[in-house]
Amino acid sequence: MTQIIPSLSEISDRYDALFVDLWGCVHDGVRALPDAVAALQAYRRGGGAVVLVTNSPRTRQGVEKQLVQFGVPDDAWDTIATSGDAARVAMYQGAVGEKVWHIGPPADVKFFEPPKVLENPHAIERVDLEAAEGIVCTGPFDVQADPSDMRPQFLYAKQKGLKLLCANPDIVVDRGETREWCAGALARLYTEMGGESLYFGKPHPPIYDLARRRLAALGRDVGNAGILAIGDGVHTDIAGAMGEDLDSLFISGGLAARETRTREQPEETALKVYLENERSNPTFTIGQLR
Template sequence: MTRIIGALSDVSDAYDAMFVDLWGCVHDGVRPLPGAVEALQAYRRQGGKVILVTNAPRPRKSVAEQLDQIGVASDAWDDIATSGDSARVAMFTGAVGARVFHIGQPHDAPFFEAPKVVEDPVAVERVPLDQAEGIACTGPFDPTADPSVLRPQLLAAKTRRLPLLCANPDIVVDRGGVREWCAGAIAELYTQMGGTSLYFGKPHPPIYDLARRRLSRIADVSDGRILCVGDGIATDVAGAMGEDLDILFLSGGLGAEPTGTAPDGDPDPEKLAAFLEAEQSNPTFVIGTLR
């Protein structure tokens, strides 16, 4: 049965490590969220390990640089596992061919740097759609535009049976209070149109395998002593449940409205119960925000 808690410290003693989502949990894309960094710092001071597990379509190094720019203290986490890293491994081992059409923005260029863990990587080349063997989607060209604007390109790709590699399964994120579309929305549309989409971030297994490997470098922790933290019911919660890991659902993020969670407050128990029933979800714990 799901339990509403008042602070991370209410349950953190039962866990030796946490897999923590970033966007909507630790920061909003512009600044750290109040209380979140402090909660993670306190947990690490007690000996806990924190692996940031994010559907960001970029390499670990790029995400770490972003955290520094935003102002997320480096002593709040131990390592990072990104959807981008999981997807890059697949791409550079040939999952969507060597000639790739990129759907995304210029700042996602680091995605096309071959990861060191891949021996003899495929020589991936970005090409126009009509020359491509596959698609690498790191996000929309314009994150504020409805994904349906890409229907012409996706139809052409489906006709040629091109696989689409989705580097970020999130559907939307809130950047400083403004909702933006993510790569997951494009992959979802492509699948609905009859195309083939390949996923590597939450809720899919590859990113959890990567997170466990990153954790194993610094500590030997069994699954029963790992707590996941996230605000995405279809990504963070579904992924943790699929991996049989405990999950702390932050209802004040993407689910704030349907759960009746006020800013810096807790969810309305009745609305939360209705929301979880509708989503057929059963997180271990719930709190408004990470604190």
């Protein structure tokens, strides 16, 4: 059974690095969460390294700009690994062909800038579905629309044998008090319909490989035992940590606040029932990162 802790400082001296989720942990999609920021600043002052590991489809530079907008100071983190960066490299390596149909908002156009880490990237062209060799999904066209609205297009895509590259495996996020659908909801639907979806963010290995490379680039040689993964998604953050053999800290006051009856801290019985139902086993749990 997970151990409920009062603060990150209770356990932080056991770890040399943190892999920290952003949305629901460090910010709420609108503004920074002050207690979380203070906890990460204190951890870094003690010598620890903070890698922000996010399922955002944005590039690392795009997430940096977003953090400034939300008021997350740059002394609360060391480096960033995004699902978008991992997925973009795969796309430019030809994972879903060169002519792709893009599902996502216009703001995600920067996803289609070739990554500098590749010497000979494929020539990627955005086309209509009828001309596509594959699909790239950075998010829904409308974050409030039911994902099932995409069934007609997905049926056609499946019949053509198109693969879907998912740049953000999250199903939903909470922007302030409003819940929004993410690319993962569409990828899940496509898979359920018999299509093939490719994932690069949490809980899948590519983003953890990227996070470890970013950590190593800081000059930090940290093994699994020295890393604590922090997040509010049992199917992404915690499942990914379990798959990577990392200890984890579950933020129960994020996506599962209602199910775990979290105010300051989760209600122990509700937390136990929730984790059992989800077949999840985080090492530690806290209501909010602090």
